[in-house]
Amino acid sequence: MRHPLVMGNWKLNGSKHMTADLIAGLRNALSSVDGCDVAIAPPVMYLGQAHQDIAGSHITLSAQNVDINLNGAFTGEISAEMLKDIGVRYVIIGHSERRTYHKESDELVAKKFAVLKDAGLIPVLCIGETEAENEAGKTKEVCSRQIDAVLNTLGVEAFNNTVIAYEPVWAIGTGKSATPAQAQAVHKFIRDHIAKKNAAVAQQLILQYGGSVNDKNASELFAQPDIDGALVGGASLKADAFSAIVKAA
Numbered sequence: 186m187r188h189p190l191v192m193g194n195w196k197l198n199g200s201k202h203m204t205a206d207l208i209a210g211l212r213n214a215l216s217s218v219d220g221c222d223v224a225i226a227p228p229v230m231y232l233g234q235a236h237q238d239i240a241g242s243h244i245t246l247s248a249q250n251v252d253i254n255l256n257g258a259f260t261g262e263i264s265a266e267m268l269k270d271i272g273v274r275y276v277i278i279g280h281s282e283r284r285t286y287h288k289e290s291d292e293l294v295a296k297k298f299a300v301l302k303d304a305g306l307i308p309v310l311c312i313g314e315t316e317a318e319n320e321a322g323k324t325k326e327v328c329s330r331q332i333d334a335v336l337n338t339l340g341v342e343a344f345n346n347t348v349i350a351y352e353p354v355w356a357i358g359t360g361k362s363a364t365p366a367q368a369q370a371v372h373k374f375i376r377d378h379i380a381k382k383n384a385a386v387a388q389q390l391i392l393q394y395g396g397s398v399n400d401k402n403a404s405e406l407f408a409q410p411d412i413d414g415a416l417v418g419g420a421s422l423k424a425d426a427f428s429a430i431v432k433a434a
């Protein structure tokens with residue numbers, strides 16, 4: 186039985202004040218919630234504060250990125266061990282914004298996946314097609330290519346205790362979510378793709394949907410058999426909206 190996971194990606198938003206306020210609001214709204222794993226991904230510089238502010242709650246921490254190097258002369262980078270040291274559990278990798286603005290390749294994302302597994306952190310591997318790829322009927326081709334970069338280098342067992350977030354790029358931050366049926370079809374394709382290598386690994390894999398999830402569309406998305414929660418951007422910045430999404434899961 187898979188436990189749903191709802192994760193808030195704060196992206197480049199936050200301050201000390203906002204971190205304290207948002208976490209206090211979430212703690213309050215989610216104190217009696219059971220049966221759904223909850224994580225927040227503040228900007229890296231607020232992870233330490235967030236770790237203190239979530240103490241004693243069942244909210245966990247995610248980072249938004251990691252470097253492939255462990256230490257040394259890599260100015261400005263953050264290693265997996267540093268994230269682990271500060272109390273992080275999950276790390277988002279392969280987000281479309283990093284693939285686009287930072288030119289992160291499938292191969293680099295696969296290296297990040299490996300570094301996280303080695304450190305005992307849980308990768309949240311983001312995949313998904315652009316609008317043009319969607320219109321060209323290439324959704325499955327793009328998703329399988331992005332997964333295969335990990336599958337072919339690390340083997341299917343690497344997907345044990347990990348998360349894949351299907352995030353169609355055209356749905357991120359646009360207010361135009363995939364329909365539950367569209368999302369379910371791709372999620373089933375992803376699970377079947379992994380199952381071809383190992384059915385047990387596919388069964389336990391957490392498959393999140395991401396792309397304009399809000400408190401109105403969450404329930405219907407979560408009712409789909411292969412959608413195990415959500416990676417939430419914009420709506421994760423408001424305690425009431427994010428809590429409502431968690432409760433829907």
Ligand code: PEP
Pocket residue numbers: 194352356357358359360395396397398416417418419420
């Ligand atoms: C995201 O950043 O991963 C995301 C899904 O954003 P939004 O919910 O704002 O579409």
